[in-house]
Amino acid sequence: xxxxxxxxxxxxxxxxxxxxxxxxxxxxxxxxxxxxxxxxxxxxxxxxxxxxxxxxxxxxxxxxxxxxxxxxxxxxxxxxxxxxxxxxxxxxxxxxxxxxxxxxxxxxxxxxxxxxxxxxxxxxxxxxxxxxxxxxxxxxxxxxxxxxxxxxxxxxxxxxxxxxxxxxxxxxxxxxxxxxxxxxxxxxxxxxxxxxxxxxxxxxxxxxxxxxxxxxxxxxxxxxxxxxxxxxxxxxxxxxxxxxxxxxxxxxxxxxxxxxxxxxxxxxxxxxxxxxxxxxxxxxx
Amino acid sequence: xxxxxxxxxxxxxxxxxxxxxxxxxxxxxxxxxxxxxxxxxxxxxxxxxxxxxxxxxxxxxxxxxxxxxxxxxxxxxxxxxxxxxxxxxxxxxxxxxxxxxxxxxxxxxxxxxxxxxxxxxxxxxxxxxxxxxxxxxxxxxxxxxxxxxxxxxxxxxxxxxxxxxxxxxxxxxxxxxxxxxxxxxxxxxxxxxxxxxxxxxxxxxxxxxxxxxxxxxxxxxxxxxxxxxxxxxxxxxxxxxxxxxxxxxxxxxxxxxxxxxxxxxxxxxxxxxxxxxxxxxxxxxxxxxxxxxxxxxxxxxxxxxxxxxxxxxxxxxxxxxxxxxxxxxxxxxxxxxxxxxxxxxxxxxxxxxxxxxxxxx
Numbered sequence: 001x002x003x004x005x006x007x008x009x010x011x012x013x014x015x016x017x018x019x020x021x022x023x024x025x026x027x028x029x030x031x032x033x034x035x036x037x038x039x040x041x042x043x044x045x046x047x048x049x050x051x052x053x054x055x056x057x058x059x060x061x062x063x064x065x066x067x068x069x070x071x072x073x074x075x076x077x078x079x080x081x082x083x084x085x086x087x088x089x090x091x092x093x094x095x096x097x098x099x100x101x102x103x104x105x106x107x108x109x110x111x112x113x114x115x116x117x118x119x120x121x122x123x124x125x126x127x128x129x130x131x132x133x134x135x136x137x138x139x140x141x142x143x144x145x146x147x148x149x150x151x152x153x154x155x156x157x158x159x160x161x162x163x164x165x166x167x168x169x170x171x172x173x174x175x176x177x178x179x180x181x182x183x184x185x186x187x188x189x190x191x192x193x194x195x196x197x198x199x200x201x202x203x204x205x206x207x208x209x210x211x212x213x214x215x216x217x218x219x220x221x222x223x224x225x226x227x228x229x230x231x232x233x234x235x236x237x238x239x240x241x242x243x244x245x246x247x248x249x250x251x252x253x254x255x256x257x258x259x260x261x262x263x264x265x266x267x268x269x270x271x272x273x274x275x276x277x278x279x280x281x282x283x284x285x
Numbered sequence: 286x287x288x289x290x291x292x293x294x295x296x297x298x299x300x301x302x303x304x305x306x307x308x309x310x311x312x313x314x315x316x317x318x319x320x321x322x323x324x325x326x327x328x329x330x331x332x333x334x335x336x337x338x339x340x341x342x343x344x345x346x347x348x349x350x351x352x353x354x355x356x357x358x359x360x361x362x363x364x365x366x367x368x369x370x371x372x373x374x375x376x377x378x379x380x381x382x383x384x385x386x387x388x389x390x391x392x393x394x395x396x397x398x399x400x401x402x403x404x405x406x407x408x409x410x411x412x413x414x415x416x417x418x419x420x421x422x423x424x425x426x427x428x429x430x431x432x433x434x435x436x437x438x439x440x441x442x443x444x445x446x447x448x449x450x451x452x453x454x455x456x457x458x459x460x461x462x463x464x465x466x467x468x469x470x471x472x473x474x475x476x477x478x479x480x481x482x483x484x485x486x487x488x489x490x491x492x493x494x495x496x497x498x499x500x501x502x503x504x505x506x507x508x509x510x511x512x513x514x515x516x517x518x519x520x521x522x523x524x525x526x527x528x529x530x531x532x533x534x535x536x537x538x539x540x541x542x543x544x545x546x547x548x549x550x551x552x553x554x555x556x557x558x559x560x561x562x563x564x565x566x567x568x569x570x571x572x573x574x575x576x577x578x579x580x581x582x583x584x585x586x587x588x589x590x591x592x593x594x595x596x597x598x599x600x601x602x603x604x605x606x607x608x609x610x611x612x613x614x615x616x617x618x619x620x621x622x623x624x625x626x627x628x629x630x631x632x633x634x635x636x637x638x639x640x641x642x643x644x645x646x
Contacts (some may be wrong), residue, residue: 031418033366033425081614087418088364092557093613095366099550100606106599216429223422258433261426268411268423 001129007245009135009204010217012142013197015237017218019149019230020193026166026228027186030079030090034098035194036215041101042067042191043198043207044109047116056118063195071191075184083183102209111209116202138204145196146234149189153230162186166228213257217244220260224267226277235275239263326471330464338463340579345470346532347571351555352481352564353524358553359562360485361517362497367408367424368552370431371401371522373544375529377435380448380539390453390460394530401526402519404431409518413511428546435541447540450533466535473531477524481564484520493517494562547602554605558612560619569620577604 017035024032032038045066049059074097082089105111120133153159161182164172173179198207201214221240225232240260248256273279330338350372357365375397382393408427412420439447452461460466484490495503496513504510533539555574560566578601585592592600612619633639 031421033421078610078614085617086362088358088362088421089613089617091364091418091421092553093610095364095550095553096557096606096609096613098606099547099554099602100610102547103599103602103604103606107596107603111595111599216425219422220426223419227418254436255433257429261429264426265411265423268419269414272411272414272419 002131002135003245003249005131005135005139007241009139009142009200010245011237011241012139012146013201013204013214014218014221014240015234016142016146016149016193016200017197017214018221018225018233018237019146020190020197021218021222022227022230022233023149023153023162023186023193024190025222027162028075028079028083028090028183029087030094031087031227032190033091033094033219034101034215035218036212037098037101037105038067038070038191039194039198039201039214040207040209040212041105041198042070042195043116043202043211044105044114046195046199047114047202047207048109050116050118051114056116059116060199063199064192067192067195068188071188072184074191075187079187080180080184098212098215102212105209105212113206113208114202115206116199118203120203132204134204138200141200141203142197145193145200149193150230152189158182158185216257217241217260220264222274223264224260224274226274228278229274229276232274232276327468330467335463338467340576342463342466342470342535344572344575345467345474346528346535347552347555347575348474348568349470349477349531350525350528350552351559351567351571352477353521353528354552355556355559355562355564355567356481356484356490356493357517357521359556359560359566360490360497361493361514363412363514363517364418364421364553365424365521366421366546366549366553367427367431368525369544369546369549370424370428371404371525372529372532372548373431373435373541374401374404375526375531376533376539376544377438377448378526379530379533380450381438383450384448390455390534393453394527397530398523398527401529402523404526405518405522406515408522409515412518413514428549432541432544435544439541447538448533449538453534460534470531470535473527478564478568481567485564489516497562550609551605554609556619558608558619560621561617563619563621565624566619566621569624573620574605574608577601 017039020038021032021035024030042063046059046063049062050056054062078093078097079090082093118134118137120137122132122134123130124133124136125131153162161172161177162185164175164177165179165182165186169179172182197214197218201207201211205211217240218237221236222233223236224239225234225236240263243259243263244256247259267274329341333341350368354365354368357363378397378400379393382388382396388396404427408423412423452459454460455469458465460469485494492503492508492513493516495506495508496510496517500510503513529544551574555570556567557570558573559568559570578597581601581604582597585597616622629639
């Protein structure tokens with residue numbers, strides 16, 4: 001029961017972070033390796049605000065504003081200048097951003113374990129089972145955030161424009177979509193998703209320089225589900241969370257990452273575009 | 286006019302730069318510069334202090350690894366985050382072999398390279414179907430798989446904090462001092478550099494570049510994409526594993542902690558800063574990125590600032606990141622390109638531009 005709740009919470013966090021990566025990938029065709037570092041960096045910002053005496057209800061918006069600013073800056077100052085170059089350039093740039101943020105985490109926040117205390121206790125009794133209230137809060141927070149993001153993507157004009165840019169950049173530009181603005185906003189939204197994931201991870205466990213590994217898990221979830229599919233990430237996140245937690249619980253926490261990595265390699269050999277990804281992607285010249 | 290030395294004949298339609306690139310014979314001046322450079326490098330142990338000689342040896346090992354990575358990532362455009370994994374495979378192969386039996390040093394190096402090549406082949410197979418971006422993730426997955434396996438080996442099989450390696454010997458010559466290591470590593474690095482330059486001029490290297498530029502177009506021109514990707518992965522991983530084995534022997538101990546993701550990113554920084562797809566770039570980048578942490582350390586010590594080791598590591602990471610992003614934005618062709626510009630400027634001095642026709646100089 002407690003394991004089940006842990007799976008649901010980590011599933012939500014990986015999916016949230018994965019949605020951030022997919023949003024960015026769909027519009028700007030940049031595979032964002034730095035997702036985990038962005039999440040943890042902004043998680044530290046929230047943790048720092050909480051430690052500074054802000055109530056959680058104020059600290060989280062502070063983190064989200066920082067996320068929006070960071071996402072915009074990263075796109076406008078860095079990725080925008082290399083759009084149109086071969087895909088490996090953008091990838092390497094996010095590698096650079098990842099290690100840059102990692103260094104900043106160590107310099108600014110020390111990089112040690114910090115838990116974001118949102119006032120939830122570690123245990124609660126529910127019908128005989130002992131559950132972690134923090135896991136429950138993280139699960140609820142993650143799935144509410146995912147629902148909001150999905151709604152933005154499905155219902156709003158901005159979401160429509162993002163989907164249009166993801167389909168065909170040239171055509172949407174001709175129909176009057178401001179490409180730079182839409183891609184910049186997708187970076188903002190993607191980094192906000194990462195910030196939420198980082199905060200929730202910090203709430204249920206802790207933020208630490210080493211916790212950036214959740215970015216790898218999210219990336220694996222995206223690959224299993226398909227890099228350009230939001231629904232795919234939800235399924236991929238479930239597969240990663242289940243395989244990781246079961247390995248950690250029944251075998252050894254040190255080998256927890258090995259099972260999802262193996263599953264991804266199998267996916268890449270059998271079905272490289274992922275469970276729900278677009279096949280066409282791989283034949284485009 | 287019979288006494289005048291004539292330039293080798295070139296087809297007149299080729300632009301000057303092309304003629305130079307493809308020139309089979311080198312001018313006397315070029316040979317002089319080359320031999321002079323080698324002579325300076327060979328006499329370095331006479332002038333360097335023990336500390337700097339140690340750094341020079343680390344640079345030479347990094348040159349071997351960076352040149353190999355540049356073939357894969359710079360020329361074939363397959364971004365690899367598995368550099369640390371391949372270095373670790375080489376180092377652990379060397380460590381485990383020397384622990385099991387007394388096997389001659391060159392044989393261990395060959396075995397380490399073979400192990401790297403085999404794993405490279407295995408990783409290459411899923412990447413055959415994939416586009417560029419996914420190779421990064423496959424190699425990242427490899428990194429975590431190898432890291433976990435190394436932890437397992439160290440914890441379960443060895444039951445210790447690491448492996449200590451014996452002092453290796455090349456035939457009768459034991460590599461027991463930094464000077465001897467310098468000459469051994471210099472010859473290996475020189476062989477790897479020359480080998481890479483030669484490969485890139487051969488059909489093998491051109492196939493890699495063609496596939497890197499555009500795999501579909503290359504396939505349409507009759508290049509076997511499968512063979513190109515497999516061969517570049519095998520060659521690159523084998524040489525990287527060789528560098529890992531050299532590192533293990535040079536440092537004297539092997540432990541899984543050294544082969545983390547930051548090491549892989551540092552190597553990526555080397556080739557981006559140095560120049561993607563250029564052998565000279567790998568060398569320049571290896572020098573800069575290897576020395577950077579030591580220079581930083583000395584700079585802070587010189588300023589008299591007491592900085593904690595963890596903060597220093599953070600500053601180092603920030604600098605790696607800033608260098609990667611900065612070079613990608615402002616000089617994507619890296620230090621090698623800056624060097625080329627400087628050389629051209631020096632050749633044309635005091636004029637700003639090169640003369641349009643040859644006769645006008």
